[in-house]
Amino acid sequence: MKKRIPVVAVFDVGKTNKKLFLFDEHYRIVYEKSARFIETTDEDGDPCENLESLRLSVFDSLHQIFRKSEFDIKAINFTAYGASFVLIDEEGHPLAPLYNYLKAYPESLMQELHRQYGGAEEFSLSTASPILGSLNSGLQLYRLKRQRPELFEKLKCALHLPQYLSFLLSGQLYSDQTSIGCHTALWNFRDSDYHRWVKETGVEDKLAPIVKGDEVFDANFPGSTFKIGCGLHDSSSALIPYLTNFHEPFVLISTGTWCISLNPFNTQALTQAELQQDCLLYLSYNGNRVKASRLFAGQVHDVQGKRIADHFQVTTARYRNLDIDWTIIKELETTAISSELDAFAKLDLNQFPSYRHAYHALLLHLVKAQVRATDLVMTKGETTRIFVDGGFSKNAIYMNLLAREYPEIEVYAASMAQATAVGAALVIHAHWNTLPVPNDLIELRFFRA
Numbered sequence: 001m002k003k004r005i006p007v008v009a010v011f012d013v014g015k016t017n018k019k020l021f022l023f024d025e026h027y028r029i030v031y032e033k034s035a036r037f038i039e040t041t042d043e044d045g046d047p048c049e050n051l052e053s054l055r056l057s058v059f060d061s062l063h064q065i066f067r068k069s070e071f072d073i074k075a076i077n078f079t080a081y082g083a084s085f086v087l088i089d090e091e092g093h094p095l096a097p098l099y100n101y102l103k104a105y106p107e108s109l110m111q112e113l114h115r116q117y118g119g120a121e122e123f124s125l126s127t128a129s130p131i132l133g134s135l136n137s138g139l140q141l142y143r144l145k146r147q148r149p150e151l152f153e154k155l156k157c158a159l160h161l162p163q164y165l166s167f168l169l170s171g172q173l174y175s176d177q178t179s180i181g182c183h184t185a186l187w188n189f190r191d192s193d194y195h196r197w198v199k200e201t202g203v204e205d206k207l208a209p210i211v212k213g214d215e216v217f218d219a220n221f222p223g224s225t226f227k228i229g230c231g232l233h234d235s236s237s238a239l240i241p242y243l244t245n246f247h248e249p250f251v252l253i254s255t256g257t258w259c260i261s262l263n264p265f266n267t268q269a270l271t272q273a274e275l276q277q278d279c280l281l282y283l284s285y286n287g288n289r290v291k292a293s294r295l296f297a298g299q300v301h302d303v304q305g306k307r308i309a310d311h312f313q314v315t316t317a318r319y320r321n322l323d324i325d326w327t328i329i330k331e332l333e334t335t336a337i338s339s340e341l342d343a344f345a346k347l348d349l350n351q352f353p354s355y356r357h358a359y360h361a362l363l364l365h366l367v368k369a370q371v372r373a374t375d376l377v378m379t380k381g382e383t384t385r386i387f388v389d390g391g392f393s394k395n396a397i398y399m400n401l402l403a404r405e406y407p408e409i410e411v412y413a414a415s416m417a418q419a420t421a422v423g424a425a426l427v428i429h430a431h432w433n434t435l436p437v438p439n440d441l442i443e444l445r446f447f448r449a
Contacts, residue, residue: 005030008432009065010421011058011165013080014234018054020061021421022071025435031071033061042097046047049098049161051086056211058168074432077218077229079237079259079445080242082138083180086164087144087230090156092171096160099140105133106143113142117197121272125189128270128281129183138186138195141203162231170228171220173208179235180210181283188290189281190269198439213285214427229428236282239290240423241416241441242387252414253374259297261370261375263377266291279376285427294343295373296393299367301370304344304362312355326398328360337361339368360397367401387414387444403447413441 007022007030022031037053041399050447065071086094101123110133114120120131129136140157160179167173167361180187181377186203188195198204213236216227234241235254239262242252249265261283267289282290307315337343344365352358374386386409392398393413403411416422422441429437 002070005070006074006432006434007031008425008428009062009073009076010424011061011076011078011080012418012421013054013078013161013165014423016083016313018057019074020420021066021418022065023422023425023434027422027438028161031065031068033064033364034371035061035404039056040097040216041306042099042103044103046103047102048103049084051094051098054097054165055254058165066235066271072323073226075227075229075428076169077221078162078166078231079234079420079424080161080231081140081234082160082179082235084161085136085137085140085158086161087151087153087155087158088158088167092156092167095151095154096144097184099134101135101137103134104145105139108231109146110139110141112138112146112375113197115241116194121275123185124275125272126188126268127148127185128187128194128275129130129185130278130280131277132183132205136185138184138198138203141206142197142201145201148382152206155206157208158203159208160231160233162233165210166217166228166231170220170358172230174211174215174230175208175216175285176211176213176215176230176232178213178233178283179231181281182233182235183280185212187283190220192287193257194222209238212287216428216431219426223286223325224343227428227431229424232285232424232427233282234283234420235260235262235292235379236284237423237427238389240285240426241419242414243284244388244426244437245439245442246385248384249379250385250387251374251378253370253386253392254386255298255388255392257296259295259370259373259392261293261295261374262290263292263379263383264288265382266377274376275372277376284427290346290434291375291377293376295370297370300341300345301366301392307345308349308355308358308362311349312356312358318409322356322359322397324397325360328357332357332361332364337368339365342368343369361430363395363397363401364408367398367405371405383409385412387412389414389416389419399445403449405448411446411447411449413445415445416441
């Protein structure tokens with residue numbers, strides 16, 4: 001009889017795609033399944049996650065992989081988007097929809113809370129959270145208490161989405177530090193405890209006990225031997241492979257629609273100036289602070305890239321794999337390049353002789369803006385490496401320009417399949433894997449200054 005392959009199962013739940021991966025002990029993907037659900041609406045008619053479809057999908061997917069005789073499931077973990085609370089009753093059933101973090105938040109309620117706890121500036125500084133409305137997920141619970149007190153009374157526990165998924169399989173109610181520490185406005189980073197408002201409003205009583213991100217539980221199925229992880233916030237999970245493989249101070253620039261610079265070696269308190277420039281603090285899986293800055297650069301790249309393509313009547317594919325042309329860069333740099341993110345959008349494209357010139361100019365502006373954002377979290381004289389993952393890591397112009405901006409630091413394009421899911425597998429490595437953690441998980445390409 002063929003020997004069964006020991007694997008860990010990871011559910012990676014994004015806003016759009018819900019994925020299940022099986023990793024073997026070498027962290028190779030041996031099985032993959034993807035699903036998408038049609039959104040439903042909450043009581044106000046606002047779009048929200050179809051929680052029942054998601055719940056059923058988890059159990060259906062598990063039934064499928066348990067029937068696959070070639071795999072031996074040793075553990076299961078979850079990673080999911082943040083700013084998402086599942087509100088459950090005494091029986092563990094959802095009491096309300098999974099409200100969308102883009103749902104409009106009542107300005108009067110927010111001002112009321114800020115006013116009671118030192119004003120907006122003090123509130124944001126202590127919670128290390130820019131004012132983001134429903135994206136500050138703790139405020140969703142404040143809204144529930146103030147606007148629907150009868151529902152708040154029935155609430156047994158509010159679980160962030162990764163911990164709800166874990167609860168479905170373990171029956172255990174816990175909160176994890178990565179979900180609490182992602183712009184929730186729940187955590188007082190000065191005191192390393194829940195903020196005073198959470199305690200005084202009774203919200204703390206509706207939150208589960210806190211565990212570290214590497215905690216595991218027994219499965220809630222008779223006769224089962226596999227372990228269940230407590231689940232992780234996706235941005236924090238994606239950082240874990242880098243923390244596992246690299247111990248010298250580094251900054252990770254995770255690029256996509258948002259480009260987020262994460263510095264797990266900068267644990268300094270947030271300043272007002274940093275907060276006003278869209279900086280925040282996360283908590284890592286082991287409870288350490290991670291200073292981060294955000295830049296909407298991926299969105300700007302796509303919008304302005306299309307503007308260039310339309311103007312020069314080419315497709316965006318024409319410059320997707322362009323190599324850097326230093327002659328064009330020198331020409332463009334005879335005029336000042338702004339570090340403001342919207343600067344390129346104000347330029348008249350008629351000033352450029354070709355789409356190549358225009359695209360190089362766009363990347364010059366974006367990299368200047370990126371450096372400005374990344375410098376906010378950089379620890380000068382300590383950071384030895386910058387890793388760039390995601391879309392911009394494959395852009396030769398972006399990577400070369402970024403390396404030139406940091407001549408004293410090693411700049412790498414990092415390539416890794418499914419870093420978020422791998423992070424959720426790595427964090428519980430000791431509970432399912434008999435081999436040492438591989439040191440070649442991340443493929444690196446060095447760019448010279």
